[in-house]
Amino acid sequence: MKPGVLTVYRWELVKLRSQKRTYLGLGLAALVPIIFSTAVATQSGQPEDVAFGRYIHQTGLAIPLVLLLFGSVWMFPLITALVAGDIVAAEDHNGTLKTILTRSVERHQIFAAKVLAAMTYAVAAIAVSGAVAVSAGSLVSGFNPIPTLSGTTVSASRGLLLVGGSLLVYLMPILAIAAIGLLFSTVFRNSAAAVVGTLMASLLLQLVGILPGLGFLSPYLLSTQFNAWQGLLRQPADWAPIGRAAWVCSLYGLPALGAAFLVFVRRDVAGG
Numbered sequence: 646m647k648p649g650v651l652t653v654y655r656w657e658l659v660k661l662r663s664q665k666r667t668y669l670g671l672g673l674a675a676l677v678p679i680i681f682s683t684a685v686a687t688q689s690g691q692p693e694d695v696a697f698g699r700y701i702h703q704t705g706l707a708i709p710l711v712l713l714l715f716g717s718v719w720m721f722p723l724i725t726a727l728v729a730g731d732i733v734a735a736e737d738h739n740g741t742l743k744t745i746l747t748r749s750v751e752r753h754q755i756f757a758a759k760v761l762a763a764m765t766y767a768v769a770a771i772a773v774s775g776a777v778a779v780s781a782g783s784l785v786s787g788f789n790p791i792p793t794l795s796g797t798t799v800s801a802s803r804g805l806l807l808v809g810g811s812l813l814v815y816l817m818p819i820l821a822i823a824a825i826g827l828l829f830s831t832v833f834r835n836s837a838a839a840v841v842g843t844l845m846a847s848l849l850l851q852l853v854g855i856l857p858g859l860g861f862l863s864p865y866l867l868s869t870q871f872n873a874w875q876g877l878l879r880q881p882a883d884w885a886p887i888g889r890a891a892w893v894c895s896l897y898g899l900p901a902l903g904a905a906f907l908v909f910v911r912r913d914v915a916g917g
Contacts, residue, residue, distance in 0.1 A: 705782025729826030730839030821898035
């Protein structure tokens with residue numbers, strides 16, 4: 646009996662566990678919150694010009710939220726690109742893709758498994774970063790109630806749920822970036838080019854958002870959706886930016902996956 650997608654998916658996860666860049670990305674996701682929390686503990690300053698920046702000495706729950714704002718510039722796109730941009734290109738580089746494509750497994754199963762593996766890694770990176778940030782932040786500033794963007798204050802337990810929800814909303818643009826990275830990995834056949842290309846695409850979208858005269862594009866840019874989670878931190882919750890993020894991220898991610906799928910299934914086995 647031929648293996649199914651879940652079996653191939655498990656194979657892909659085994660590959661990820663054996664690759665250094667997987668641990669490099671997850672290590673970065675854990676290290677940055679620790680460094681930031683250490684800086685909060687040793688310095689009295691605070692980034693008051695960003696949302697929740699003024700609260701980092703009052704409650705540790707503010708620290709993961711501030712990191713979401715800073716991390717969207719380069720950290721989380723880079724962490725995501727490290728695996729998404731490599732997951733197909735590495736097979737090309739190592740000469741193993743030809744072997745995989747000539748097995749009894751269908752190409753669409755291999756592609757689906759690689760998509761699932763790349764998305765799983767992205768989810769793991771956000772989860773690790775959030776968990777470490779909450780833990781380190783609570784040690785430094787305490788597990789205390791947190792003010793919302795509406796001026797009200799919610800309990801620490803309620804705040805923890807809101808932080809978790811914010812991480813889930815934040816995943817939407819991250820998964821779209823993972824889809825773009827997978828497209829570049831499939832097309833470029835070079836890990837470095839795919840990783841750098843994914844990061845540059847993310848930075849370019851952020852640059853477009855701040856160029857004068859192009860402000861009307863901001864609601865439809867992938868970079869803008871990194872702030873959609875802030876809707877949860879209002880009382881009552883503002884679901885409009887979250888709903889917009891869902892379909893805008895889909896407009897970026899789904900076509901990228903579709904294009905990557907077409908390239909992958911039509912790959913010339915004889916040429917690698």
